Amino acid sequence: MELQWRKTFAIIFSGQIFSILTSSMVQFSIIWHLTETTGSAAVLMIAGLAAFLPQAILGPFIGVWLDRWNRKKTMIVADSAIAFFSLILGIYFFFGEPSLGFVYVILMIRSTASAFHAPAFQAAIPLIAPEDQLTRVAGWHQMVFSFSTVIGPALGIAVYSATSLGAVLFLDVVGALIANIMLSFVKIRQPKAESIHTPSFLKEFKLGWDAFVQVKPIVVITLATTIFGIAFMPLATLFPFMTLSHFGRGGYSASLIEAVFSIGMVLGGVILSVIASKWKDITYMSLSLVVIGLTCLISGVLSKEAFLLFVILSFFMGSAAPFYNGPFMAMIQRAYEPAMLGRVISLVTSVMMLSSPIGLMLAGPTVDKYGVQMWFFWSGIIVIVTGVILFIAFKRMTVDLVQRNSNGLE
Structure with missing residues (x-):
């Protein structure tokens, strides 16, 4: 049994590496293309809204369907849809430059398909792995995701510079095909029909x-x-803008930042998978927020000549990320029955996704008026305070629980 579930994840993750890699190439290439051709933070924010808003709006409702449908088939169909619309956009780029509106529409459609794929995968994990291994598996997932995104931006900018954005989009089709083939080899059990x-x-x-x-x-x-x-997610779109507008560097420097951030995530995922049971999940999460906040805050006061320090800060920022995402998802997977998990994960994902458009709508005009560093600095302050408050809140909840239990025994 131990060997079987590990083998299943090995097959799934080996396919997901290609899908995440090519998706990372597409994501970075589109952002860089818009950065390079428009030079507008507002355009980047609208693109970010197109990429996040459908998932935020549809998430709560999609969860109901996920708990009804076969989760493996849902993942395959969703990934295929993402690839299909990458193909359409790629063909368009070969015939000429598409309008911004058309790019936004494709991003929205891809986001809609992603709203099905990600929760279906997360809801399938507890059906494969033992409960006491969920935090470890979350570390593996973070590691695979990070490894794929390490070289994604560099490969994306290389293919983009040598050929076109259309070629990068065609590679996304190949990545989805490989992921779906690998997924077809594994069996994922479904919750009992009467329970869903x-x-x-x-x-x-x-x-x-x-x-x-x-x-x-x-x-x-x-x-x-x-x-x-709200504070941090806009930075995923603003990293290339920071490299270009503040440090005055080009696409390869921007891809270096993405790669270093992802290398940090790989290392963080590896460490999390090794020390998963050493501390409580909430301790990992609170420390993660404090470290991320500090790196953002310092990035917000860097001089234009301190690009190397920005690279180092990006590494530590990436290293801290798995210690929040991994334990949080493991806590959710442990807290709810598998038959209800699709709905809960979709609700949580939707709330998180909804925060991104709010942040993007605030970040666009703020960055255009005050500069990109202003957002880095104040997002760092907000994230640090959030981490401290989260730790204190859980400590109080633990004390209250102990007191209630003690009173019940008296």
């Missing part, structure tokens, strides 16, 4: 919501993650 079907869509949605709010620690972390997302 209720008479109506609205009742199923309400069941998912009721299950979510009953676990107060998850609700608290989700709220903290929303604040974190």
